[in-house]
Amino acid sequence: MVSGIFIIITSQNYIKKIVGLAIFQTSVFVFFVSLAKIIDGTAPILNSQNNVYSNPLPHVLILTAIVVGVATSALGLAIVLQIYKNYGSIEENEIKKEELKENN
Amino acid sequence: MSIILDDAPALVVILPLLISAIIAFISSPRLAWFITIVTLFIHILLSIELLLSFSSFGLIIYEFGNWPPPWGISFKLDGVNIGLQLLFSAFVLITTIYSRKIFLSEIDPDDSGKAYSLWLLAIGSLNGIILTNDIFNLFVFLEISALSSISLISLGAGTNRKALLAAFNYLIIGAIGATFYVIGVGFAYAMTGTLNMNDLIIQLTQYSEGQLAIFAGMSFMLIGLMVKSAVFPLHLWLPPAYSYAPSAVSTLFAALATKAILIFFVRILYEVFSIYNSYLILFLEYILLPLSLIAIFAGTIIAIYQDDIKKLLAYSSIAQIGYITLVFSINDNSGVLAGFVHIFNHALIKGGLFMAVGYLAFSINDRVTLQSIEGLGQKFPITSYALLICGLSLIGLPLTNGFISKLYIFQALYSNEMFLTIALVALSSALAVIYFWKIVEKLFFSPKGFEASIEDPAIYIPIWIIAISIIYFGIFSSPIVEFSSIASESLIKGGTN
DSSP: OHHHHHHHHHOOBHHHHHHHHHHHHHHHHHHHHHHHOOTTOBOSOOOSSOOOBOOSHHHHHHHHHHHHHHHHHHHHHHHHHHHHHHHSOOBHHHHHHHHHHHHO | OHHHHHTHHHHHHHHHHHHHHHHTTOOOHHHHHHHHHHHHHHHHHHHHHHHHHHHHHOOEEEEGGGOOTTTSOEEEEOHHHHHHHHHHHHHHHHHHHHHHHHHHHHSOGGGHHHHHHHHHHHHHHHHHHHHBOBHHHHHHHHHHHHHHHHHHHHGGGGTOTHHHHHHHHHHHHHHHHHHHHHHHHHHHHHHHSOOBHHHHHHHHGGGTTOOHHHHHHHHHHHHHHHHHTTOTTSOTTHHHHHHHSOHHHHHHIIIIIHHHHHHHHHIIIIIITTTOHHHHHHHIIIIIHHHHHHHHHHHHHHHHTOOBHHHHHHHHHHHHHHHHHHHHTSOSHHHHHHHHHHHHHHHHHHHHHHHHHHHHHHHHTSOOBTTTTTTHHHHSHHHHHHHHHHHHHHHTOTTSHHHHHHHHHHHHHHHTTOHHHHHHHHHHHHHHHHHHHHHHHHHHSOSOOOOOOOOOHHHHHHHHHHHHHHHHHHHSOHHHHHHHHHHHHHHHHHHHO
């Protein structure tokens, strides 16, 4: 979780930032899935042998969250592509330099 | 007919989302705009129907698929959001009428179907944020609205490529905020086993002592929502996003996006976690109150030094959000009432200002800076006077609705004997005069003598509707105050039982 945020904050490269974001989100997904586990629990299938099963609801929630995460990454990469077309770079410090030159 | 009316709470969200999927394939700008208008017209009719059934039956809880809560997702329409729902409907309709020429001038006409598709997507999801009664469902709506608004902001790249950087920043910061919120939801779910807000309130009573996990979850949720609603110092995504977005888009978001999330923020504070009063007071007094005060000053002072008018307005939005969170941090009825009054009024004021500035940008075909608007007051008098009215209301002059806001804010602070805060708020209002006066001076008192040119009624009529409603609600403030008092009563009452 922390390493994801660390990457977002420290890296200058926009694609690396998106990777950091994906790591951060995935760690939260794992946190949710770990909440669902019950010791000796099996898949939630109704049969006579197993009465203990893991909670399926967090899995469902995370399925939704994964879709949202994919959409976020896709949109982010699309914007990075446009940034590259417009600025010729995807490094934050280079773009900042160019912006400063433009303002002066 | 009655089936449609029974499903009205779901339809106000689903209708824009559905039409948005269809409209993406339309290439004619006129047709796309027309379908959007028709959709939003049905939307406002549904909202009025909701208001009528709310006034006769009270609280409406809509269960999706007839699954009773806490199993199914539900929408809740109570005193807190009924007023905002109506304002939202009316405002998006006016903004869409206004948007036709302005929006199309800033994007590729072939893309207008897709642009209006995103527009409707943003509207539907923001409405979902207003209505939802399920904490995970809120996350989904938050992300739909964030993704659609990021795409809309990046459309501003047609005129200024900085829009791309603004959109990217918003994407990263917004996604971090939303993920923080989800972590909080995870903690709350782990402790209570429920996602439904009403059920959450009941389940939390078994932890009346307060468990560390719940406090952690609550903190994560609140911080996530603070990022999304741009509470200082988590506001850094907002000014560039609003200033480089197409004008019509900035109007929509400046007026409504952060407000919808703020409503949910107070719901979490005062309704869901209200049993942890001691923790709540700590959060309000030592975190939210100082941050709001800093926000008011930082926003206002940075706004004074801005050259670009859209950026200036965006920073002033930071200050205004500061006023709203300031009064929300007073833990009583009058504070929440004042907060709601200001949410309504500020939505009108900032919406009107962004509309007028957007029109000026459209007609001079350039960014509106303090230099480029020189003398435009003589050239475009109709729009400029509307801008003047909105601006005077932002400062809080009597006879405008901004004055009513200030009145209730001062009243709330005074009844809690926060005299130092009153002085600071008064000082910051005085500072707001400075940045607004800079605009007025350039607009109206410039040596350049321009002939008055013809203005487009399709654009200035929506702006004047806003300007007139600002004056109307400044004189007859009872509708806004009534909605706000219903909202604050139902929030605080929801806290006691």
